[in-house]
Amino acid sequence: MNSQVKEIFEGFLAEKGLKMTRQRQLILDIFLKKEGHLSPEELYLLVRAKAPAVGRATVYRVLKLLKEAGLAHEVDFGEGVLRYEHKYGHAHHDHLICMRCGRTREVVDEAIEQLQQKLADRYGYSLTSHRMDLYGLCPACRRKAEKAGPPQAGVDISARL
Amino acid sequence: MNSQVKEIFEGFLAEKGLKMTRQRQLILDIFLKKEGHLSPEELYLLVRAKAPAVGRATVYRVLKLLKEAGLAHEVDFGEGVLRYEHKYGHAHHDHLICMRCGRTREVVDEAIEQLQQKLADRYGYSLTSHRMDLYGLCPACRRKAEKAGPPQAGVDISARL
DNA sequence: TTGCTTGCAAAGGATTTGCAACATG
DNA sequence: CATGTTGCAAATCCTTTGCAAGCAA
Numbered sequence: 001m002n003s004q005v006k007e008i009f010e011g012f013l014a015e016k017g018l019k020m021t022r023q024r025q026l027i028l029d030i031f032l033k034k035e036g037h038l039s040p041e042e043l044y045l046l047v048r049a050k051a052p053a054v055g056r057a058t059v060y061r062v063l064k065l066l067k068e069a070g071l072a073h074e075v076d077f078g079e080g081v082l083r084y085e086h087k088y089g090h091a092h093h094d095h096l097i098c099m100r101c102g103r104t105r106e107v108v109d110e111a112i113e114q115l116q117q118k119l120a121d122r123y124g125y126s127l128t129s130h131r132m133d134l135y136g137l138c139p140a141c142r143r144k145a146e147k148a149g150p151p152q153a154g155v156d157i158s159a160r161l
Numbered sequence: 162m163n164s165q166v167k168e169i170f171e172g173f174l175a176e177k178g179l180k181m182t183r184q185r186q187l188i189l190d191i192f193l194k195k196e197g198h199l200s201p202e203e204l205y206l207l208v209r210a211k212a213p214a215v216g217r218a219t220v221y222r223v224l225k226l227l228k229e230a231g232l233a234h235e236v237d238f239g240e241g242v243l244r245y246e247h248k249y250g251h252a253h254h255d256h257l258i259c260m261r262c263g264r265t266r267e268v269v270d271e272a273i274e275q276l277q278q279k280l281a282d283r284y285g286y287s288l289t290s291h292r293m294d295l296y297g298l299c300p301a302c303r304r305k306a307e308k309a310g311p312p313q314a315g316v317d318i319s320a321r322l
Numbered sequence: 323t324t325g326c327t328t329g330c331a332a333a334g335g336a337t338t339t340g341c342a343a344c345a346t347g
Numbered sequence: 348c349a350t351g352t353t354g355c356a357a358a359t360c361c362t363t364t365g366c367a368a369g370c371a372a
Contacts, residue, residue: 019326019371040362055329060362078237080337081361096286109280115273116295123266124300125257132293134277139285180346180351201337216354221337241362242336327370338359345352
């Protein structure tokens with residue numbers, strides 16, 4: 001399983017005349033073990049716990065390589081940090097993000113995927129990828145929010161204009 | 162038209178005990194005149210052309226206020242800069258982004274909007290907003306790309322895992 | 323060996339903030 | 348007038364880079 005991914009990474013490195021190093025092995029290992037969306041800093045802390053000498057820059061560099069190799073997917077939830085998730089056992093998916101607790105849930109809706117394709121076709125675009133993030137309140141936070149009184153919703157002027 | 166938006170902004174400021182200033186007027190004016198997705202720097206340059214004394218920081222501060230007031234929408238295409246578009250005459254829309262020339266086209270698909278709502282419902286989420294960006298090649302770039310030979314597609318390992 | 327890599331610190335780029343002078347209500 | 352506001356520069360934050368020393372092939 002992991003060895004499969006490692007082989008792919010080694011192949012990628014070899015093709016580019018790059019080398020497999022202890023650091024790259026370790027960082028990839030730790031990255032693959034974690035599910036979810038990891039920031040470079042979070043990954044760095046995990047790595048440092050195992051190998052205190054590894055530098056932040058190396059983690060950034062490896063993440064970039066993994067992205068290039070197609071092994072990691074970069075996402076940006078607008079927090080000011082990029083996040084990465086490995087593709088092992090992770091097919092494409094969209095996100096349902098709770099604006100209160102910040103937790104994200106991965107979802108896929110085939111019907112939407114097809115309509116996206118159609119939409120692109122309609123405008124003559126060839127679609128290569130997409131991102132869809134739905135923001136709202138998760139069931140748990142919804143309940144809490146109701147108790148705390150109605151949320152002071154962000155002003156939406158669209159109706160007024 | 163613009164005056165309507167200005168009134169809203171003034172109302173927003175008043176409610177918060179903030180003041181309407183020359184700079185805020187000017188920045189809002191210029192912001193409203195421009196269609197499309199403006200970065201703070203771009204807006205700053207436009208503003209500076211009219212009022213050289215205005216500082217970058219003020220532009221950033223006003224954009225943040227406009228966002229809070231619900232008059233500006235913040236988007237992030239992953240370029241390392243945030244972009245803002247005013248909501249005047251701009252209902253909600255998604256983006257079709259060309260990965261070659263970078264141009265974006267605004268689209269809306271009612272069927273997709275409805276399915277997004279359903280998708281959220283299915284998981285018990287109350288949806289407040291979403292972002293959907295479709296990446297691909299626009300018709301023009303598609304033609305150019307064909308002449309230049311097949312694109313060396315990014316490795317997609319998902320099938321192999 | 324010959325490069326590619328690494329860790330460190332410095333550099334970068336975007337955005338924010340502290341502050342004294344300055345407007346606004 | 349009491350406060351909020353501004354422009355500037357310095358400070359932050361995340362990320363990238365230059366470089367000398369250290370490894371992999």
